[in-house]
Amino acid sequence: MKSKSRSLLMRRLALHAALTPLAIIWLFPLWMMFVFSTMPDYGIFNPDIVLWPSTNFVENFNVLQTETNFLRAMFISITVAVIYTVLSVMLTSMAGWALARYRFAGRSIVIAIILGTITLPFAVVVIPQFIMVAREFKLANSWVALIVPPLFNSLGVLFMRQAFSMMPSELFDAARVEGVKEWRIFLHIALPLARPTMAALSIILFLASWNNYLWPLLINSKPGMMTAPVALGTLIGITKVSWGGIMAGAVLLTAPILVVFIFLQRHFISGIAAGAIK
Amino acid sequence: MRLRNGIAYAFLAPYLLIFATFWLWPIISSFLISFQNTRVNPWRFAPSLNWGRLVGDPAFYNALYNTLIILVIQVPVMIALATVMAVLLNSPLLKARPLYRFAFFAPVVVGEVAYAAVFRLMFSIDFGIVNKLLGTVGISAISWFDNATAAMALVIIAVTWRWAGYNAIIILAGLQSVPGDVYEAATLDRVSKVQQFFHITLPLLRPIILFCVVLSVIGTMQLFTEPFLITNRGGPGGGTETLGLLLYRQGFNSLNFGYASAIAYTIAALAVAISLLNLFFGRQAK
Amino acid sequence: MAGLTLTNVVKRFGALQVVHGANLEIADGEFVVFVGPSGCGKSTLLRMIAGLEDVSGGEIAIDGTVVNDVEPAERRIAMVFQSYALYPHMTVRRNLSFGLQMNGNPKEDTERRIAHAADILQINELMDRRPAQLSGGQRQRVAIGRAIVREPQVFLFDEPLSNLDAELRVQMRVEISKLHKQLGTTMIYVTHDQTEAMTLADKIVVLRAGRIEQVGAPLDLYDDPANQFVAGFVGSPKMNFLKGRVEAVGGGSITVSLIADPSVRLTMPVNSMPAEGTPVTLGIRPEHFTDAGAGNADLKVAVDVAEHLGHTSYIYASVADEALIIERPETRHSGHRQDFTVGLPARRCFLFDADGQRLR
Numbered sequence: 001m002k003s004k005s006r007s008l009l010m011r012r013l014a015l016h017a018a019l020t021p022l023a024i025i026w027l028f029p030l031w032m033m034f035v036f037s038t039m040p041d042y043g044i045f046n047p048d049i050v051l052w053p054s055t056n057f058v059e060n061f062n063v064l065q066t067e068t069n070f071l072r073a074m075f076i077s078i079t080v081a082v083i084y085t086v087l088s089v090m091l092t093s094m095a096g097w098a099l100a101r102y103r104f105a106g107r108s109i110v111i112a113i114i115l116g117t118i119t120l121p122f123a124v125v126v127i128p129q130f131i132m133v134a135r136e137f138k139l140a141n142s143w144v145a146l147i148v149p150p151l152f153n154s155l156g157v158l159f160m161r162q163a164f165s166m167m168p169s170e171l172f173d174a175a176r177v178e179g180v181k182e183w184r185i186f187l188h189i190a191l192p193l194a195r196p197t198m199a200a201l202s203i204i205l206f207l208a209s210w211n212n213y214l215w216p217l218l219i220n221s222k223p224g225m226m227t228a229p230v231a232l233g234t235l236i237g238i239t240k241v242s243w244g245g246i247m248a249g250a251v252l253l254t255a256p257i258l259v260v261f262i263f264l265q266r267h268f269i270s271g272i273a274a275g276a277i278k
Numbered sequence: 279m280r281l282r283n284g285i286a287y288a289f290l291a292p293y294l295l296i297f298a299t300f301w302l303w304p305i306i307s308s309f310l311i312s313f314q315n316t317r318v319n320p321w322r323f324a325p326s327l328n329w330g331r332l333v334g335d336p337a338f339y340n341a342l343y344n345t346l347i348i349l350v351i352q353v354p355v356m357i358a359l360a361t362v363m364a365v366l367l368n369s370p371l372l373k374a375r376p377l378y379r380f381a382f383f384a385p386v387v388v389g390e391v392a393y394a395a396v397f398r399l400m401f402s403i404d405f406g407i408v409n410k411l412l413g414t415v416g417i418s419a420i421s422w423f424d425n426a427t428a429a430m431a432l433v434i435i436a437v438t439w440r441w442a443g444y445n446a447i448i449i450l451a452g453l454q455s456v457p458g459d460v461y462e463a464a465t466l467d468r469v470s471k472v473q474q475f476f477h478i479t480l481p482l483l484r485p486i487i488l489f490c491v492v493l494s495v496i497g498t499m500q501l502f503t504e505p506f507l508i509t510n511r512g513g514p515g516g517g518t519e520t521l522g523l524l525l526y527r528q529g530f531n532s533l534n535f536g537y538a539s540a541i542a543y544t545i546a547a548l549a550v551a552i553s554l555l556n557l558f559f560g561r562q563a564k
Numbered sequence: 565m566a567g568l569t570l571t572n573v574v575k576r577f578g579a580l581q582v583v584h585g586a587n588l589e590i591a592d593g594e595f596v597v598f599v600g601p602s603g604c605g606k607s608t609l610l611r612m613i614a615g616l617e618d619v620s621g622g623e624i625a626i627d628g629t630v631v632n633d634v635e636p637a638e639r640r641i642a643m644v645f646q647s648y649a650l651y652p653h654m655t656v657r658r659n660l661s662f663g664l665q666m667n668g669n670p671k672e673d674t675e676r677r678i679a680h681a682a683d684i685l686q687i688n689e690l691m692d693r694r695p696a697q698l699s700g701g702q703r704q705r706v707a708i709g710r711a712i713v714r715e716p717q718v719f720l721f722d723e724p725l726s727n728l729d730a731e732l733r734v735q736m737r738v739e740i741s742k743l744h745k746q747l748g749t750t751m752i753y754v755t756h757d758q759t760e761a762m763t764l765a766d767k768i769v770v771l772r773a774g775r776i777e778q779v780g781a782p783l784d785l786y787d788d789p790a791n792q793f794v795a796g797f798v799g800s801p802k803m804n805f806l807k808g809r810v811e812a813v814g815g816g817s818i819t820v821s822l823i824a825d826p827s828v829r830l831t832m833p834v835n836s837m838p839a840e841g842t843p844v845t846l847g848i849r850p851e852h853f854t855d856a857g858a859g860n861a862d863l864k865v866a867v868d869v870a871e872h873l874g875h876t877s878y879i880y881a882s883v884a885d886e887a888l889i890i891e892r893p894e895t896r897h898s899g900h901r902q903d904f905t906v907g908l909p910a911r912r913c914f915l916f917d918a919d920g921q922r923l924r
Contacts (some may be wrong), residue, residue: 003338012371019366023381028385029439029505032407033396045405049414095293104286110294119492119553122521123500124546125304127311127529127539132304152301157293170649173616178663178714179637182285188662192653211389213503218530229391234506236395243399257387264381272386272444273451280618 033254039051044243060244070249072224072232080146080227081209088205089153089198096160097186101172118154119156130218141222150215156201164190200271203264207257228253288494308539316536324403338541340516344430348520352434355495358489359438360445367446368453382443394507395512397436406457423439426517429509433518436504440447441497445490452486453479488560492553499549566627566717566750567592570612574621575608582608583621583774590752595744598754599761599797600771606754607722613752614643614720627717642711643720646727648703650695656706657691661711681712684746701732708743721753725760737763758798762786770794792920795847801878801889803847810842819843820915824884828861830910834923844923845916850878850891852912859907865890867902879904
């Protein structure tokens with residue numbers, strides 16, 4: 001017995017010895033982002049190694065704000081992410097419900113098209129999307145352009161479809177026999193039962209919208225209509241720039257999401273893992 | 279179930295409308311545009327213009343080469359690392375599991391721009407913290423942005439940091455779906471932990487790892503933000519130019535939509551082809 | 565309240581036909597049980613009556629009106645499901661009121677109906693709980709309550725007791741029977757359990773492979789099965805079947821011998837006259853064997869196992885390769901491999917031809 005508990009202890013030590021350095025390396029960039037955001041620029045350029053935060057965050061933020069109107073960009077990002085998430089959850093759960101729970105002509109064709117195109121890279125559609133939205137609809141630098149085109153979220157449809165098809169069908173039959181209308185069955189029975197799935201999906205969608213870079217960069221590049229990542233991106237690569245300011249922006253983009261992540265880790269993880277379990 | 283066409287399509291209509299407009303039609307449209315001369319007004323049908331140019335364009339081959347190099351190095355390294363993370367995180371011996379989980383999974387929620395900015399600063403040649411730390415162990419400063427090889431390494435490091443945890447989440451979910459009694463039975467059969475990993479865990483994880491590989495291939499094929507923001511628009515001198523970046527340049531700097539569409543279709547075709555190859559060999563290996 | 569008529573009802577799933585033209589008349593207030601092995605089409609038939617499945621052919625009429633294209637909601641039916649199908653996120657009260665409320669039923673009337681149903685089923689103290697907080701039997705009551713508040717013309721039950729343990733099943737069976745007497749509404753009940761069918765039904769409909777094999781009162785099916793399938797399905801333990809052949813024909817009766825023991829011969833009155841040598845099957849229920857010498861022939865069997873239940877014993881025995889179950893009151897002398905002789909009373913035996921049809 002003694003030798004067994006000893007070898008268990010050794011294995012436990014080895015496990016932590018392997019994992020701890022990796023974890024430190026992985027956390028390092030995030031820690032440094034925070035440290036840099038609190039340092040004045042002359043501190044960043046100092047040849048000494050500084051690993052602890054300083055006190056210059058507010059000044060850094062003020063520089064960022066004067067250069068990019070970052071608050072306005074944050075406001076746009078938050079608003080877009082919220083509206084996008086609500087709309088997308090609505091659309092995907094309605095579509096997922098139909099695909100999970102109704103028999104209709106063309107059902108297998110619709111499913112085949114969604115599954116068949118789900119893995120195509122966004123690169124394939126970005127040019128025509130841009131031409132359509134910017135040139136034909138003349139919607140560049142608009143809220144609609146930021147929110148509507150990214151709504152084609154097939155993974156969300158499959159995610160919701162999965163949730164609905166795992167519910168016992170007798171539940172909906174019972175309501176049907178009771179004379180409850182289909183949209184009310186959806187609203188009063190299916191949706192409340194799908195709440196955990198919707199929560200996970202909402203988090204993933206909000207994150208995707210909040211971090212989206214390429215599409216907002218292309219379509220909303222006018223100052224005043226930029227999202228926060230795009231506004232921050234404009235500063236990167238310019239020679240005369242305040243790195244402290246950029247880091248303050250990076251922290252503002254990251255910190256709220258990280259806090260949410262800490263509290264809702266389970267939903268995040270189930271949302272991401274669900275992509276794999278189809 | 280009763281046949282319910284009307285109700286089903288009423289529920290589907292809003293999504294299908296968006297899907298058709300912003301996904302299905304662009305997929306077709308992109309293909310058509312690639313056969314157009316988009317540098318004249320109005321556009322003219324010129325079937326071999328863009329595709330002909332692609333075949334002979336050194337910039338395309340450079341981007342293709344860089345993309346494939348990143349793919350060949352970064353994807354296996356990252357998936358292996360993610361598997362290790364997942365297996366270790368799944369160990370019942372682990373203390374402070376939430377802390378480790380947070381460390382590996384946090385990069386998943388960090389936006390591309392934010393992390394690109396940090397990496398750029400951390401790897402800066404003269405005052406970057408990475409070179410300073412390397413200096414303390416006697417390694418001379420590396421020109422991460424001026425040396426093409428180092429720049430490629432930087433892109434690979436950055437992408438791996440950002441996405442390893444994402445894949446670890448998926449693999450961990452797969453690990454947790456393996457019933458524990460399989461391992462108990464193996465332990466009773468005197469199969470060692472290492473043997474268990476290679477003979478039980480890995481074969482059971484194969485489909486999930488393949489899924490991760492396919493996802494990563496698709497992501498890497500259109501890699502854009504990292505070379506755009508971290509290594510300064512594909513620098514040095516096109517040393518980290520990827521297909522995604524070339525597409526962006528042609529489409530949105532030169533506004534040559536026809537040529538950009540041809541590049542886009544090449545990216546998609548390569549992504550699909552490599553994914554299928556993976557799936558094919560993944561099945562074969564069984 | 566209403567009667568039902570099924571005329572040539574057919575159900576196809578794609579190319580697969582699962583109900584092959586069912587004809588059935590159900591009177592107002594009748595308790596009808598659809599019984600058959602799994603996959604026989606009984607649940608599909610019920611779901612077509614409910615309107616949850618399209619009718620591929622034929623007609624279903626409730627109270628004289630064809631309802632093929634009528635939505636389930638408009639058929640004035642209520643259904644109780646095998647899994648109870650209670651809305652898990654609603655309290656018991658809300659489960660009962662939900663359907664009525666969604667259809668704009670006046671509030672006072674809804675409350676009156678709920679109070680009435682709660683009284684009948686004695687679920688008053690459960691009203692504010694959620695389904696997850698209820699036991700299986702309580703859930704079953706709530707599910708039935710939800711059907712009662714609809715005040716339907718027809719109740720449909722889809723294997724409602726099969727998720728309950730044996731004891732509770734017997735108890736709920738009695739309650740459903742009482743409920744039918746109290747309400748007097750037409751009830752259609754699907755089960756694979758012949759005991760439930762025998763105890764509950766005014767009329768049993770035996771189904772096999774999408775066809776109605778026989779319709780009749782429980783004891784009619786027991787006493788006078790139309791074919792070997794019904795004979796084997798109704799009654800517990802199952803009827804014994806022994807292979808035999810026709811030895812002699814004449815004078816309105818035939819003489820049959822057993823293949824397993826050709827010395828055993830029985831003469832039975834039969835109208836149809838099969839040829840000599842025709843293979844037949846002889847059926848006799850376990851409870852109908854007599855003491856040796858008391859029947860029309862004696863059969864010597866080898867005992868494999870005997871189960872003594874006190875008031876009765878089941879003796880698992882064999883003749884040559886054919887297995888038998890014999891029920892004898894308080895038999896104590898049947899140890900393993902002992903030989904045992906029982907009597908075969910001819911008037912309790914049934915004859916079936918090679919296709920399983922009854923020879924009368």
